[in-house]
Amino acid sequence: MTAIKCIDLCKNFQQGDVVIKALNHVSLDIEEGSFICLSGPSGSGKTTLLNAIGGLDKLDSGEVYFNGRRVDQLGKGPMADLRLHYIGFVFQAYNLIPVLTAQENVEFVMQVQGVSVKERRRKSSAILEEVGLKGMENRRPSQLSGGQQQRVAVARAIVSQPKLVLADEPTANLDSETAAQLMDLLRELNQHHNVTFLIATHDERVMRYAQRLIRMQDGKIIADELQEAD
């Protein structure tokens, strides 16, 4: 079943006198429960595509459908609501709110959703255990390593069981061992929770985990292929 449908997405940026085509007539279907990597060099349009699908950025033209509902024209409030209930994010850095503990960061989205304290506590404890951070619930981000911080961000992204998790270079600041552990975790969560993952990366090791690899260049999809994941 198609979870996300993108039709003819265009997004240009002006840099001085030069117009950069970040998305150049991109069309894409994403199946529910899939584990997809967007790859390509810097400036190829991976992040712009993620931002467009997540409603963080406005498109110049094109249409984005989420479970059959057109979402690219939603206002700020409804778009925030869509992200709150259906989309999880994992960014490269600055993922966590520094004044909140690991558990509070994980609970943040559920708090905004209005989930009861008891339910929040139960879910956040379970997911932190699942991502291997049991016993670190009360640590602030500054007391966690980079890998642990990314695990908290992943826990937060999936704790409220979104339909889609968008991850932008989630391993960029991690050493190779930690990166591999994180990717193992994402793959496991994808299989365990049937959450759709769309991961932007230019790390070849990350791409090996994908069932489907989409290559981008100059704002265009140049290859879209299924592969055997590691």
Next chain:
Amino acid sequence: MKSLPVSAMLRLAWRNLWRNYRRTVVMLLAIAVGVWAMIFMSALMRGMVDEMVTNGIDSLPGYVQIHQLGFRDDPSINNSLQPPGPELLGALENPLVAGWTSRVRVPAMISSERDNRGVTLLGVDPAGEIAVGFDLDNIVAGRFIGSPQDKGLVVGRKLLERLETHLGKRVVVMSQDPDNNIADRGFRIVGVYKASLEGQEENFVYSGRSHVQSLLKMGRQVSEIAITGHDYRAVDELLEIIRAASPPGSEVLPWMELESYLYGMMGMMDGFILVWTIVVFLALSFGLINTLMMAVFERVREIGLMQALGMKPSSILYLILMESLLLLLLGLLAGNILAIASILPLREGIDLSGVARGMEMFGAGSTLYPVLDLHDLATANTVVIVLGLVTSLLPAWHASRYSPVEAITKI
């Protein structure tokens, strides 16, 4: 659409406040000192105006006065009143009445062997005068009038100096009887009083009421009935009670109309206190805006992250406003404690005898008693909270307007 619960927002705001504790402490100190300045200066100004009004109305005018109609235009013996009848006496028993007196008050000429001056001769019942506010401690030599029949004269310290006479000497007081004949009599000076205003010492002389009535051939009639209450700011109810019981042909007026200059000064001082409060706040507001702007600029990525996670722009706005509110409340708490702690030890008064003449120009005495008025306290707190939040709207609005993607990618 849902937003972050207030308790969670409060926790987040509180922790954000202490991220840069040095900046927060400096801002808190600025707010506390500002609030202290607002309240402390208001207390001094309120003390001065309170004393001005009290000096002006307590001893002679009272809070409410009854006259014969026309007395204010022609304060002569022909515009006199009958002494209070049973109905008025009943009203004067009301708990709102702190004291009352009836007196004769006529323009007169006083002559010593060296000089003469125009004065106001007051024929008084000493018990009533004391009840409405005459302070026996103000008698600096001799004694006060002993009874309504007392034939002695009590003069002000300044008048004694002007007349170049002394306690125990005789003076002649001259006025007019109802038939416009000269009524004069020799009085012995039995007492000298002081007042906070030199003008009062120079203008008013006291003698026994019956004695003055007899001199002026006015029977038992009086010029005015002065009534005091418990709070000079709230006389409306007292005024209504006295008006309802006053005889026909009389005029009952509050001190605000009798002493319109004083009342105007009071209103002006209220306005001045408000302006002072706002000026101090304006100085504070620059620091507040700067603090919040810095707090917002430092957290642009975090604000973007919260928006990406589904927090609405309005929630971001409330979050920044809540941080500002917490900062303001803490500053207010410290400022109020500081102000109260510095005003309470000064309850016994601040000696300003070095600038007594200047103070007298304002109608105040040489000791200033700061008055911690709840209304002023509320004004200072309200101004800081309301204008503080209004001022914080700019950085809060700024924060809520970030586009998530711009905020997240901000370097």
